[in-house]
Amino acid sequence: MDTAVNTIDVSPDPLPFFRKQTIFLTGGTGxxxxxxxxxxxxxxDxxxxxxxxxxxxxRGISQLKDIMPNQTDDILxxxxxxxxxxxxxxxxxxIDPAVLTEMARTVTIVIHSAASISLTSPQQECVRNNCLPVLELATIASSFRKLSKFVFVSTAYVNHHLPDGVVEEKIYPAGDAEKLLSQIIQMGTVSKGLAGYSHPVPYTLVKNLTEQLLVSRNPSLLVLIARxxxxxxxxSQPYPYYTRHxxxxxxNYVQRYMEAPDSGIFHVSSLHPKGTNIFDEVPVDIAANVILLHIMDGTTGVIHVGAGSYVRRTLAQLHQDIIDHFPRRSNSRCPEFRYLSDKRVAQGRYAEFLKIFGRDWNFSSAASQKFSALEGPLSIALGNHDAGKFMGERTRRLGDEVVRRRSSGVSAKL
Ligand SMILES: NC(=O)c1ccc[n+]([C@@H]2O[C@H](COP(=O)([O-])OP(=O)(O)OC[C@H]3O[C@@H](n4cnc5c(N)ncnc54)[C@H](OP(=O)(O)O)[C@@H]3O)[C@@H](O)[C@H]2O)c1
Incomplete structure (x- = not known):
């Protein structure tokens, strides 16, 4: 499934489009x-x-107020x-059947963002939260008479079998997804994902499986897979440094590292002895805009939503931020980071847990390039935004939080 080439010109004004849409959003409190x-x-509008x-x-309103204390009332x-x-x-x-009937009459776009983003959930639980609901929603949406788009929020890290380098916006051919799903449901866990490759965590394996099943089971659904x-x-929106805890x-990594540093050793390829591989982060408001722009533009297929639409920073830059803002106790040493291609030396526990640190995937964002200069409410143009300063300030704030927690005797859960 390749990203469809759009025939529609990018509209400078999204309002006429969205004013006509009725949207069913899951994960709206995330x-x-x-x-x-x-x-x-x-x-x-x-x-x-x-x-x-x-x-x-x-409870929904209270969840919203947790993440948007000053915006929720305005939204309501x-x-x-x-x-x-x-x-x-x-x-x-x-969902109440009467509400479903109403939605079947009115909804034009489904955006499925709800998921469990836990990287430690076992495979079966991950399938229950992150795969079966997507397939169920596709079935529900098949009765939505005006539906023009079904958006599934996946993750860019679904293709662990790919070598470092460019990852295209497409579904890479894999094995028998139906068989793998029934194996996980029956046996609880499988050692290898599709195409026989292993994933570091069930989350990425299951998202990969879900992409394949969503598309193969629903050939006539107009699907946009946002990764x-x-x-x-x-x-900046809803406000600067907005997040959900x-x-x-x-x-999370920066904060945990500041609370409990490890050896700072990272396995990287020999091409990046100084940690110059990409650590691909994208601010959530840029991510939201990219997804909404593609919805408006009628894109189907797969899109990456990442630093390709923002600024590609490296692992070493992330670590420099930690060094610059590390909340040192008296006598404690500043953290050091080492990037080794010799895998006989054990890497630190964070690197070992989140195995993407040492990778150097370059997630293509070709499908979004046409939006880069667009102005208006969905603009992803950066103007005079300085990504280095912005991320540095993020790290400084996290350092302050670590100091606050220390003085109140609380430590972050690992
Ligand atoms: N965060 C990332 O870095 C990242 C990266 C790549 C892809 N993604 C994907 O992006 C999407 C959004 O992630 P996020 O960071 O916004 O996650 P999040 O902050 O953890 O939010 C998860 C949302 O899903 C809802 N949810 C979870 N289980 C549910 C259930 N059983 N029934 C109904 N709602 C449920 C939560 O509702 P409650 O408020 O009730 O908990 C919340 O609204 C997910 O599909 C995730 O896999 C995230």
Whole structure:
């Protein structure tokens, strides 16, 4: 499945498009989904947004207030949002049948951003949270009479079998996805993913499986698979450094490293003895804009949503930020980072856990290049934004947080 070449010109003004859309958004209380919800309600004048929330409407609003304390009331005041109580692990997402009937009549776009982003969940649990719900939603959406787009938020790290270098915006051929799914459901765990390659964590294996199954089982659905790389805090919307606690893996790493440094040894390829491989982070508001731009532009297929639409920074730059803002106790040494191609020397525990540190994938963002100079509410142009300063300030804030936690005797969960 390659990204379709668009025939539609990029519209400079997204409002006429979004004013006509009724959107069903899952994960709207999450880091990415919350930012998408903010954009849809506050910046794009979307006709209506059904937002799936767990538990109750009140819990949904409280989740939103946690991440957007000063914006939630404004979002609600637009009267564009209808909360839909449900759970993605249930049949029909547990949605009230009357609401589903109404949605079947009105929804034009589905954006599925809900997931469990835990990297430690076992495979079966990951399938329950991150694969079966996508397939269930495709079935639900098949009754949506006006549906023009089904967006599945996947991850850029689905292709662990690929060597370092360019990763294209496409589904790479793999093995029998149906067989693998039933093996995981029956046996609980499999040692290798599709095409017989191993994944460092179940999360990436299951997202890969889901992409394949979504497309193979739903040939007539107009699917956009958005693959973010590592989501970072927002540049400016809903507000600078917006995030949901724990949902920005780069920030989690920085904070945990500052709290409990390890040996600082990273296995890298011999091409990057100084850690010059890419550590691909994208601010969440850029990510939201890229996804919304492709929805507006009618893209189908796979898109990368990463530093290719922002600024490609290296692992060494991330580490320099840690060195610059490391909250030192008296007598403690500044952390040191070493990049070794000799894999006989054990790497540190963070590198060992999140095996992407040493990779140097260059996620193509060719499909988004045409948006780079666009102005307006979905602009991804950076103007005078300085990525180095922005990420450095992110790290300084995390360092301050570490100091605060230390003085109150709390430490981050590893
Ligand atoms: N964060 C990243 O760096 C990153 C990178 C690549 C791809 N992605 C993908 O991007 C998407 C959004 O990630 P995120 O960072 O926004 O995640 P997040 O902040 O953890 O948010 C997850 C969202 O999913 C909802 N959710 C989880 N389980 C649910 C269930 N059983 N029923 C209903 N809702 C449920 C959560 O609702 P509650 O508020 O009720 O918990 C929350 O709204 C995910 O598909 C993720 O895999 C993320």
């Amino acid at each position: 880091c990415l989904g919350g930012c998408i919800l903010y954009k849809l309600a506050m910046k794009l 979307t006709a209506k947004i059904y937002v799936l929330v767990r538990g109750s409407r009140e 005041a637009t009267k564009k949002v209808q909360f839909v109580v449900g759970d993605i692990t249930k049949k029909n997402f547990g 973010p790389t590592i989501i970072a805090p927002a540049i 724990g949902s920005c893996p780069g920030s």
